[in-house]
Amino acid sequence: MCDERSSLTPNGPSINTAPVTDDSVTIVQQSSRHALPWYQRLGYSVGHVQNDLCSAMWFSYLLVFMVSVLQFTHQSAGVLLLIGQVADAMSTPIVGIECDRSLDWVICKYGRRKTWHLLGTVCVLLSFPLIFNICIGCSNSHDYAKMIYYSSFIIIFQFGWASVQISHLSLIPDLTPISCERIELNAFRYAFTVASNIFVYAITWFLLRANFSKSFDITNQSPASSQSTIGPDNLNDFRNTALVVIVVGGIFSILFHLLVRERKVQSNHTINSSIEDGITNIDYSCPSNHLKWRHWFRVPQFYKIGILYMATRLTINLTQVYTPFYLQYNLFLNKESIAYIPLVMYLSGFKSSFFIKFLNQKAGRKMTYLIGCLLSLAAFSWIYLGHGATFKQYEIYGVAVLIGLSGTTMLITSLGITNDLIGHNTSSGAFVFGAMSFLDKLSNGIAVMLIQLHHPCSKQTCAGCCDYYRQVLTFVCGGSTVLGILMLITLIPNKIGEISASASSAQNNRNNSNRKLCAAKEANGEECSCSDSDSAPLLRPSDKSD
Incomplete structure (x- = not known):
């Protein structure tokens, strides 16, 4: 059984979804069926x-x-x-x-x-x-x-x-x-x-x-x-x-x-995917929730898996x-x-x-x-x-x-x-x-x-x-x-994709600050620029990494 949580939904008609809400992104529960055609x-x-x-x-x-x-x-x-x-x-x-x-x-x-x-x-x-x-x-x-x-x-x-x-x-x-x-x-x-x-x-x-x-x-x-x-x-x-x-x-x-x-990258950071049961919108409140290339150097597993x-x-x-x-x-x-x-x-x-x-x-x-x-x-x-x-x-x-x-x-x-x-x-x-x-x-x-x-x-x-x-x-x-x-x-001690609790907490605090700043700017009619943030975003663990 292939049961995964994901923040991305590819184009395709064979995905059953049940929304699971996170504080930063709507996550889609995937079924065991293929997302890609043969x-x-x-x-x-x-x-x-x-x-x-x-x-x-x-x-x-x-x-x-x-x-x-x-x-x-x-x-x-x-x-x-x-x-x-x-x-x-x-x-x-x-x-x-x-x-x-x-x-x-x-x-x-x-x-x-x-x-x-x-x-x-x-x-x-x-x-x-x-x-x-x-x-x-x-x-x-x-x-x-x-x-x-x-x-x-x-x-x-x-x-x-x-x-x-x-x-x-x-x-x-x-x-x-x-x-x-x-x-x-x-x-x-x-x-x-x-x-x-x-x-x-x-x-x-x-x-x-x-x-x-x-x-x-x-x-x-x-x-x-x-x-x-x-x-x-x-x-x-x-x-x-x-x-x-x-x-x-x-x-x-x-x-x-x-x-x-x-799949084309969309500039508005919102992915609209046509699926079997209708239209699912996955809205990223801030694109910095994804690690940028320089942030990987702060992740210990990056070095361990590299070796x-x-x-x-x-x-x-x-x-x-x-x-x-x-x-x-x-x-x-x-x-x-x-x-x-x-x-x-x-x-x-x-x-x-x-x-x-x-x-x-x-x-x-x-x-x-x-x-x-x-x-x-x-x-x-x-x-x-x-x-x-x-x-x-x-x-x-x-x-x-x-x-x-x-x-x-x-x-x-x-x-x-x-x-x-x-x-x-x-x-x-x-x-x-x-x-x-x-x-x-x-x-x-x-x-x-x-x-x-x-x-x-x-x-x-x-x-x-x-x-x-x-x-x-x-x-x-x-x-x-x-x-x-x-x-x-x-x-062995950690799941693949996990980072330390202290690092995760610090990154969440940075992300929460970014979201509040974005909300304040949007309330004043200003454009949010959180994608240029230098904060290290949260690295999410994979559900089946062991």
Whole structure:
């Protein structure tokens, strides 16, 4: 049963309401029925596919491509990935603030979130194919010149990626006020994320296998030794995969823009929604009841959940980055393994994503996240202890399944926790997601750079340092999971979205003063300017945050 209280009612004919009066806003009781029609839920679900396709290649194959195909040093490849992560980290809060801003430009009438989504989509389409390709016009230049070339396109790509990510995430609180429907949208979104990763790995597997077949030595009936691992001969495979990714991602982005209708922000702060039983007017006595972006820095849970989300993304992304190296240089599997082992991970994650909503409703957000963390720790412990032919041939698939299950559970639930933190404060929701993503991107870039700097080999990985990637997966990724558990423990005493009683009382006093001032001004025929107040408004708790 999805029973939520909300200060926003989206347009739609399938909401039953019973008014509940608060001292500052009329709150609408939502039923278990969907606020969004099916086609908008579908349209939203595919709106991040282009980002997901590119992200799968970025994290899984960028270092492999730079080191093994283009022959960059491990340190240079780490610098390129760091540049991309820093560019993404710097872009996310800026995009978050601007995405929350209501402008009167003609293009912004298309929708403030969808406008940024469209801008980001164009940037990604133009830049991403040039990253997984040779340095056009500078293939024989010095590595420094090549790094400048690739860095420029990486920065454009990461700005576009951040614009799509933040605008898409911040649409959820705007589209529906129902908490379990928000979780459902996150689950569907992640299901397509997993499907996108599956698609990328399937295409890569197909292209690598086709290349492997062409290189098969018919006279000796054995593959050439140079084809057993990724090398410069696989340039066309990665380039063709990037082109397929861009075409397919562009099609899904078009579907998103055609199907999703963004609710327009009304300047009079009164939302009139047509619903099944008539017209419901939700009148905000003062718009400062919603947190502005600067007020979030006064909320302790903002920092705790930010670190929790960062730990989640560190676990997932670093696993994605270093699994191909682990398979190639620690387990010495063939080059196709960098496609079919991650494929197993995401297939298991795809199946589990449809049960996350049920698990969140029955066990609660915090317990669900803990279950995901325990599965993650079990997988990394298995990696550390696993060895021998049996592990390489059979047990590695069990590890892949555990990683897929844990990653899905942790990510969907952490996004649900973030949505609960935002609650009714949808006017600054994009900034919250931008700040979370800032920590995520910056920490990922720094972590990869440190791992690459401490790599015992300069360029190609040698047999003497093959155990390095096993240690990275075990201790770095496992340590990130432990960090997520520690942050979860700090959230146990309070509901997600609650602030301390003293802070709440002080904020209520400020709001009451604002309302009295507004009433006095309106009595004298003056315009109320409480929206410019610097007071920190009340942060309302979510009803189902545990």
